[in-house]
Amino acid sequence: MSCKLDKSDMVAVEAHEVSYRYPDGTVGVRRASICVRSGERVVILGPNGSGKSTLLMLLDGLLQPESGYVKIFGVRLTKRNARMLRRNIGYVFQDADDMLFCATVREDLEYGPAQLDIPREEALERIKELTELFSLDEVLEKPPFRLSGGEKKRAAIAAVLSVRPRILLVDEPTANMDAESKNTLISFLNFLNAEHKITLITTTQDVEIAPQLATRIYIMGRNKETVAEGSVKEMLTDEKLLEANGLEAPCIVRLFKKLGYKNCPLTIEEAFSALSK
Amino acid sequence: MREILEASLKEITKLLRDFLVTESIASQKGVLQSIDARVKLVSLFILVFFVAISDSPPISFFIIFLSFLLAVLSKIPLRAYAARVTLIPAFSFVVVLPWAFLTEGAPLLNLPLGLKITHEGMFYVTNFTARVFACVSLLVLLILTTRFSSLLSAMRALRLPSGFVSVLAIAYRYMFLFLNEVYRLLVARESRTFKHEKLRKTWRLGGETLGVFFLRALERGERVHLAAVARGYSAEVKTYTRETQLKPKDFLFLLLSLLLSATVILHGVRI
Numbered sequence: 001m002s003c004k005l006d007k008s009d010m011v012a013v014e015a016h017e018v019s020y021r022y023p024d025g026t027v028g029v030r031r032a033s034i035c036v037r038s039g040e041r042v043v044i045l046g047p048n049g050s051g052k053s054t055l056l057m058l059l060d061g062l063l064q065p066e067s068g069y070v071k072i073f074g075v076r077l078t079k080r081n082a083r084m085l086r087r088n089i090g091y092v093f094q095d096a097d098d099m100l101f102c103a104t105v106r107e108d109l110e111y112g113p114a115q116l117d118i119p120r121e122e123a124l125e126r127i128k129e130l131t132e133l134f135s136l137d138e139v140l141e142k143p144p145f146r147l148s149g150g151e152k153k154r155a156a157i158a159a160v161l162s163v164r165p166r167i168l169l170v171d172e173p174t175a176n177m178d179a180e181s182k183n184t185l186i187s188f189l190n191f192l193n194a195e196h197k198i199t200l201i202t203t204t205q206d207v208e209i210a211p212q213l214a215t216r217i218y219i220m221g222r223n224k225e226t227v228a229e230g231s232v233k234e235m236l237t238d239e240k241l242l243e244a245n246g247l248e249a250p251c252i253v254r255l256f257k258k259l260g261y262k263n264c265p266l267t268i269e270e271a272f273s274a275l276s277k
Numbered sequence: 278m279r280e281i282l283e284a285s286l287k288e289i290t291k292l293l294r295d296f297l298v299t300e301s302i303a304s305q306k307g308v309l310q311s312i313d314a315r316v317k318l319v320s321l322f323i324l325v326f327f328v329a330i331s332d333s334p335p336i337s338f339f340i341i342f343l344s345f346l347l348a349v350l351s352k353i354p355l356r357a358y359a360a361r362v363t364l365i366p367a368f369s370f371v372v373v374l375p376w377a378f379l380t381e382g383a384p385l386l387n388l389p390l391g392l393k394i395t396h397e398g399m400f401y402v403t404n405f406t407a408r409v410f411a412c413v414s415l416l417v418l419l420i421l422t423t424r425f426s427s428l429l430s431a432m433r434a435l436r437l438p439s440g441f442v443s444v445l446a447i448a449y450r451y452m453f454l455f456l457n458e459v460y461r462l463l464v465a466r467e468s469r470t471f472k473h474e475k476l477r478k479t480w481r482l483g484g485e486t487l488g489v490f491f492l493r494a495l496e497r498g499e500r501v502h503l504a505a506v507a508r509g510y511s512a513e514v515k516t517y518t519r520e521t522q523l524k525p526k527d528f529l530f531l532l533l534s535l536l537l538s539a540t541v542i543l544h545g546v547r548i
Contacts, residue, residue: 060507091507101501103425110516114516
């Protein structure tokens with residue numbers, strides 16, 4: 001699968017047929033390709049063990065591909081320039097406990113800017129903004145392990161945003177979250193994309209949240225390849241494709257297919273409007 | 278397995294509860310809580326050093342008395358404080374007790390089988406235990422009245438090696454996560470244990486649990502390292518220093534503890 005974007009599009013992230021094998025011989029990803037425009041919202045959808053997290057690590061330069069390449073804003077990512085290019089990328093790990101390793105939330109927010117030698121005053125200004133944006137005032141001086149799951153996730157994203165990345169990689173953002181925290185987090189991510197023009201690449205296995213997080217979807221299969229790419233509607237209404245890759249179409253799609261609709265809605269609002277007609 | 282499991286769960290729960298108590302005490306408004314962490318760290322460590330090399334039980338007893346007085350003034354529940362400070366001295370007393378019999382000198386008490394407790398031996402045991410008690414009392418005061426994050430900031434401000442401080446910070450951060458992990462492992466194992474196992478099998482299962490825990494810890498360590506790299510970590514950990522101004526009471530505390538250290542040197546340290 002090659003990069004299908006127009007030449008006029010500014011490409012933020014491009015992975016071309018990247019493969020990676022872990023030291024114990026396990027295949028991480030196999031010839032995976034994705035191409036994301038600057039400011040775009042893309043979801044990488046796939047079942048457990050399809051290589052989504054490995055692909056994100058390759059995009060962040062934390063792992064080096066065995067074959068293929070990754071480009072960030074047109075610059076090929078290598079071991080040598082990974083640290084420099086990573087300044088553009090914020091990577092939110094699936095487990096926030098992996099990311100919040102400082103003694104207090106405040107120190108975690110300060111960590112990134114301090115590593116990049118950003119002056120203290122500027123860092124404090126950013127932290128103040130993020131604290132307000134993510135409602136972290138009350139937990140700022142608390143040790144991270146005293147936070148709830150939703151607070152930890154918000155703190156982890158704020159910690160990553162403190163270095164003002166242009167691309168945000170978010171691994172399974174809503175895993176183990178209750179409905180309210182899930183909705184808040186999705187709104188935050190969309191707000192960051194809309195207001196701050198941050199390119200958003202999210203991985204998930206949850207087909208129900210994918211329409212809220214993306215305008216375009218890549219599907220990764222159990223063979224750890226990117227098997228399909230297209231608009232949210234194209235991907236999520238193709239039941240055969242989803243089933244062949246260990247996924248299931250969203251509830252609404254399955255219901256409307258059973259009702260005989262050809263143009264299936266993806267959200268409650270679309271479903272309501274379709275039924276009203 | 279059940280006995281080991283119950284004991285382990287009890288210990289983990291106790292550790293977590295102890296931590297919560299420590300955090301709440303450090304957040305209270307007391308005498309020591311109001312002193313700057315840097316001043317407390319320096320003052321108490323100087324005092325601990327001189328008490329540790331002193332040779333006078335009355336000095337050690339005076340420091341113990343003073344520690345309890347400071348504990349009261351810092352609103353530390355005396356029972357909780359006493360429970361924390363007595364365990365290590367009790368252990369050291371047991372360790373040095375044979376010296377009461379083995380040290381040559383004037384007999385204090387003659388026992389059967391030709392055993393005798395000597396004045397010199399008893400002095401050594403009392404002196405050693407009292408010194409340990411005094412040092413532990415001071416250190417527990419420091420830990421109970423200072424938030425760990427403030428302690429780490431104080432270490433950074435005092436220019437302690439950044440690697441050392443970072444290791445401490447990460448150990449503190451992940452200790453509770455690992456305790457929870459062990460807790461979950463033990464509970465999961467217990468939920469699938471249906472009969473009373475023999476001792477040998479119990480030990481084998483305990484070993485396996487420990488092995489699984491180490492593997493999980495290793496994987497967690499790898500992920501934490503990757504997360505740190507993703508956020509800009511290179512070989513050196515950089516932090517912002519928060520230089521807060523010392524207040525008059527901090528200087529007063531420093532002065533008093535230096536005077537106390539001088540007293541310990543004059544009356545307790547043999548030069």
